[in-house]
Amino acid sequence: MTASTTVPRISATVGAGGTNTAADVRVVQDLLNRAARAELAVDGDCGPATCGAIRSYQSGFLKAPDGRVDPDGLTLRRLAADAGERSEAPRSDPATASGPADGARLTQFARQGPGHYAYADSERQYGTDAMLQLLTGTAAALHRAGLEMGVGDISFVQGGLMPPHKTHQGGRHVDLRPLRTDHARGPVSIGDPVYSRDGTRALVESLLSHSAVRRVLFNDTEIAGVRSYPGHHNHLHVEVGQ
Ligand SMILES: [Zn+2]
Incomplete structure (x- = not known):
């Protein structure tokens, strides 16, 4: 049911120890808000809340979350996919949902x-x-x-x-x-x-x-x-x- 996902571009690494250009940080903050309900201010400032939200999001699929989002990396692709999915209708297909x-x-x-x-x-x-x-x-x-x-x-x-x-x-x-x-x-x-x-x-x-x-x-x-x-x-x- 998901349309093909466009992965937004960031120019350099965002997160713990990253380059953190304001424009890149804003892209990631917006994705975290949509994909993971992070409730971050989209202010381009990569502070503890943003780094924590990256780690938290990664903990859903990485054994060792590093708190970093790399251009073309797995975390960015997952964020784009989850953010795209959320903008569509909620999942309710009984054929794919594993019920209670x-x-x-x-x-x-x-x-x-x-x-x-x-x-x-x-x-x-x-x-x-x-x-x-x-x-x-x-x-x-x-x-x-x-x-x-x-x-x-x-x-x-x-x-x-x-x-x-x-x-x-x-x-x-x-x-x-x-x-x-x-x-x-x-x-x-x-x-x-x-x-x-x-x-x-x-x-x-x-x-x-x-x-x-x-x-x-x-x-x-x-x-x-x-x-x-x-x-x-x-x-x-x-x-x-x-
Ligand atoms: Zn929970």
Whole structure:
């Protein structure tokens, strides 16, 4: 269903230790936003957020992400392909989608309510019953504490591949934003001044109080119960058992 992809041109390497001309950096930032929902400012400045987003994106297909995008390199080709795919209609071809396990039905999580808001498109927010119970319960707990969480990608209604993720195929995985000290509904990374460790710890504790949770991937290891994983500095990846 994908048309042939045009790979944008960059003149030199972008990313960690790269040449980083502003024009090239803008191309890569725009691709990361479209292909990986990186939510970067397209400002031509290759700072920690951009380098982190490159690494995070590469961790989906490289064993050793180097945080660099080379002209004509694999990362650039993958970014172009994923960005192109996203500009088309969401995948819903039942012949190619691998659906949720055991024929389970996926249900859309509410776009917003007490203790939560959405930061992904609505067609990307379908989960299993256990996932919806987890999100509902966690949002309620956060709301009682005067907090709220941002809910990102879960799965498509019929499951199946959801680029740039390898998982998120059967409604059992969700991405959540870390909490912010200013309570704004926006992205935040562990190193940012507005990152709230206390708020994020409350989120993790609430998640882990649900027996359905198998693991929480997140790179602030000062928070008990999370597992460090490449790319998880700006979101928590949460997996439930069913
Ligand atoms: Zn994830």
